[in-house]
Amino acid sequence: MTISIVVSTEPLLYSILSSYSMVQCIAVLMMLLSALTLHEVTSETNFYDLLNIKKDADNREIRKAFKQLALKMHPDKNPDDPGAHDRFLKLNRAYEVLKDEDLRKKYDEFGEEGLKDDFRGGSKYESWKFYQQNFGIYDDDQEIITLGKSDFEQSVANTKDIWFINFYSAHCGHCHELAPTWREVAIQLEGVVRIGAVNCEDDWMLCRQQGIRSYPSLAFYPRAEKYQGARTVDALVKAALRELKVKAHVLTSIGSEATVGDSSKPWVITYCTDDGGDCLDKTACLKLAAILEGLVNVGSVDCTRYPAICEKHGALASQTVFYSSTPIDESAKSHSTVIHSLSPKEIASKVLHKLPEDTLLDADSFNVEREKLSKRQGLPWLIHFVNNQESTQIELKKLPAMLSGTINVGKIDCQVSESICNEIKVHKFPTFAIFKHGGGYEIHYGRVSAHDVAAFARDCSQTRVKVLGPADFPDPVQLGQQLWFVDFFAPWCPPCMRLLPEFRKASKLFTDGTEVRFGTVDCTTHGNLCDQMGIGVIPPLFFTMAPPLTSSKAAMTQSPSWSLFSWCSNDICQDVLDPPVIALTDIDFELKISGKSSKELWFVDFYTPWCPPCMQMMSEWRRFAKKLKGKHNVNVASIDCQAYVNTCRQQGVSSYPTMRLYPVGWVGTSQQAEFQGWYRNVQSFLAWAQDYLPTKVISLANHNFRKKVLSSREPWIIDFYANWCGPCQQFASEYEKVAEKMEGVVNVGRIDCAVYSICSQAYIQGYPTLRFYRGSSTHQDQDIFGIDIRYTGHAQDTIDDLNLKLSQYKIASRKDEL
Known part of the structure; x- marks a missing residue:
């Protein structure tokens, strides 16, 4: 790179430099050269630019972008290019960093300088064939939701939605063999059960927390129960349908549609004759009932067994009919619609089109509802912001039923109520916001599906978090009498999005009577405010404390009144109040x-x-x-x-x-x-x-494992670990808590599998592995394989599982024996 700086042609620069000595001029020019060089390096190596992605790209988009470039730039495809290897290493390094949320946060904050202590990867890569055939197995399948550690908790763990999830590894042959079957299952169950996939190479800690020890592993949620049956499409679909709690009604008498199901809901009824027409079978009816759960009753009539019903309803041939009202009399029949399809998904789509739209609010009616909420009157409102009543996902019509009785659902057309949309800062469509008691609101930034929006609305309606803007600074946030936690974030920032649900969780620790407030500021919308507050790195957390505090906990907090705390974990309030x-x-x-x-x-x-x-x-x-x-x-x-x-x-x-x-x-x-x-x-x-910490955990070795554990009449829990294993090291302090809590109840030991061969005899395949040995009831040694304890990385989970095992095997506490 050549840089030419011509002082004589730039009077301003010349006037500045002329006031310096020659040495100072050289120093200034060197600084300019250094800055320009840094800019060139930064622009050349920007990881987002390398992958041709936006800063708000999710993991699925990152994988797809990397795969597309890998297939073109891989050295295997460019054998005559001497620079192909180095270019691909840069590409691979960018991918390895951006796919990891923690590394990505450090890169976003500090650039590559921030990776020096934590990242030495990206120097190895797979063959071109691997990227073509094995990489990103489910990234192109829209029916399958790829889950990472951040959205697993939000979308799976914190909801009652039924999920069927495939935990897999890209290097696992059986996983690739199952993939076509899993895709077909997802297609057949679309809208019925949520089908997910977790790449355990990218999210190994999540998989370990879920007790995944082999691939592929299939599990149902929210029960968190592994599926152990046959892995054919038919067997998998049937197993998923057994998880459903909905019912498709079988009508056996005239007028029975008024006595079964929900009398306030419309009906979809399939009539089955022997003419071979459009008649849904039992499985299809169940799928349809699941897709339309809470919106429509689904029933079937066997016209060969109950001809009177079919004659009464005017169904003389096999057909599926939507009735917008009940009972099904002449009036209802005049407003009915025959649906010519055997696909539950297609029928559901046509039914949803027939259902009424969300309540349309204008500025006046919306302000009336907000005024009620400010006085804590009525139900919270989920508002769907649209532009010129454009067509939106028909699936979103499920929202009123999903939130029935707890949250109102309404719609605002921003072309009609422009002032409202400007106030809320609605810039894209559709946008959802939950307006809650006390007058605050929050905006949804996640996936736009009925399930995800409903989960957001349920969660946020119960939190103390509200959106803040310039009008809230300095008063009441900085100058008011309350204690405030404020999260400054940007929607394109993955760590920010991971923080939001945890921030909401923290707000639930405080009741309405406490003088503690939680707020969020979107720095893409309120850039000037974030600049004024000195926000250089996101997501920071600001904590402000007014002098006259009544909370004893807050009173223990050190001044100054305005301090910056980086996010570290979900018990955020305790971190601030008790550092x-x-x-x-x-x-x-x-x-x-x-x-x-x-x-x-x-x-x-x-x-x-x-x-x-x-x-x-x-x-x-x-x-x-x-x-x-x-x-x-x-x-x-x-x-x-x-x-x-x-x-x-x-x-x-x-x-x-x-x-x-x-x-x-x-x-x-x-x-x-x-x-x-x-x-x-x-x-x-x-x-x-x-090595410096006091411990209650007993270290074991080959020579004493059999005598101390297998021959013992007392119960033991053993942590099989390896000294080089990061998760093992991280779990050590949690395991110490187990030892402290279970002292006198269970002996707690550990053995280093990198040193002692007894681990292979116990068939230990991953680290850490926890095994329970209940104690020998005879003079014979116990089975070396013991009983698995589910590893989640948390002491309390381990303690709970241990107590369950003690109860199952009726093992008395050693304290009781004494």
Whole structure:
């Protein structure tokens, strides 16, 4: 790259440079050159540009874009191009980063500089054939919803919707063999049951939390029960239909349509004669009833057995009829519609077209309803914003039935009520917003399907979160009398979208009587406000505290009145009100660290605010602190070396961040151990800390496993782990909680499978694996395979499963025996 700077032709630049010495001029020009070079590198290596995607692309769009480019740019397809390998490595690195939400957040915040400590991947890639045949198995199948760790909780775990989910791996041959069958199942069950797919290579932690240990694994939700039957289309469809709670009615007498089903709902009835016409079978009726659940009654009549009904209804041949009213008399028949189809999906679509539209609100009626809500009167409103009453997804007509009795559903035409849409900042269509008691509202940013919008409306109608704008700053947010948590976000930012449901969860911790408020600011809509608030990185969380607080918890919170907290986990309020990391001053360090007793263990992060790696690491250090929270005499702290220079110099700290521990058995700073790990993340910190932490977990080996565990009459839980396994390291602190909670009830042990061969004898195939051994009731050893305990990574889940096993096998507590 050649850069020419001609000073003589630019008077302004010349006037600036003329006031500097030659050395200063060279320094300024070098800075300009450096900035221009950085800009060139950044523009050339921008990961979004490399993949030709927008910043708000989801994982499915990222995979599709990468696959399309991989098939063109792969070195296997360009054998004569010496630069093909290097170009593909850049492409592969971009994909590996953007598909991972945590890495993507760091890249969005800090660019490639932010990846230095956490990412060494992207240097290996698969063959061209793999990308052509095996990569992104279900990305082109619209009937199959590809799920990641963020939307699994929102769309699956937090709803009562029936899901049938395929957990697979792209490198699994059986997964590819099942794929055509799974696609056909999805087609046959579209609209009946939600069909999903999770790539366990991309979301391995999600799969482990769901107890997935082999591929492909199929499971029904919300029961979270694995399917163990045959894997044919017919068997899978039948199994899914058995999960349905709806009913297709069989009509056996004249007028029975008025006594079965919901008398307030229309009817779809299929009449079956022996003429071979359009008559739906039992399975098709059940599918139709599921698609139209809550909207329409579905029934069938066998005209050969009950001819009087068919004659009364005027059905002289096999046909399917939609009746908009009941009972089915001459008036109802005059407004009926015969539907010529045997497809439940097609029939449902035609029925939905016949159903009335949502309540159309104008500006006046909408303001009347908002006024009621501000006084906590009436039901919340889900508003569907459209443009010129354009046709929308017909499926969205299900919303009134899905939310019946709890939330009103209405529609606003932005061409008619432009002022309302401008106030709400509606820029795209369709847009959904929930207006709730107290006068606040929230906007839906997820998938636009009836199920997802309904789940959003149910969840948000119960939260304390409201949309904020410039009118809310500085008063009431900064100058009011309440405690405010404010999330500044952008809809294109995946970590922001993952934060929103967690933020709503946090708001539910507080009742209406507390002086705590939650708000969101969309920085794409209110860019000037975000600039004024100094929002440089999203999603940040602001916490504001007014001086006259009545909450005892809030009163414990340190000033200043306006502080910035990065998001770290779902118990956000506790993090702010009771910080897990102790902030040290010069005096604190002298008293608490230099003056520590031999019974205390301290971990200290020496950092500076101007150090990007320090800022990147803060959330990981906070997560590390939370893992150790509650442990007796164990403390995690940090000290700002810009504010407290003398202390850091006295401790010989010369680079940032520096993490040190001051162990048990030593007084003050006389003994210390510095973190030397390559990765600065919670797993690495836990692995570093493990040897210094007090433990109730018993370490086992080949020579004592049989005697201590298999021959024991007492129950044991064993964690089979590997010392190189990240999830194992992360689970160690949770497992310690299990040991503390179950002390005197179950012996808690662990064995390192990277060292001891007994793990292979126990047929351990993945790490960590938890096994329960209930105790030998005879003089013979127990089975080495034990009983599986479902691994989720959370102590309480493990404890719950253990207690269930103890109850099942009627094992008394060792405390009781004593």
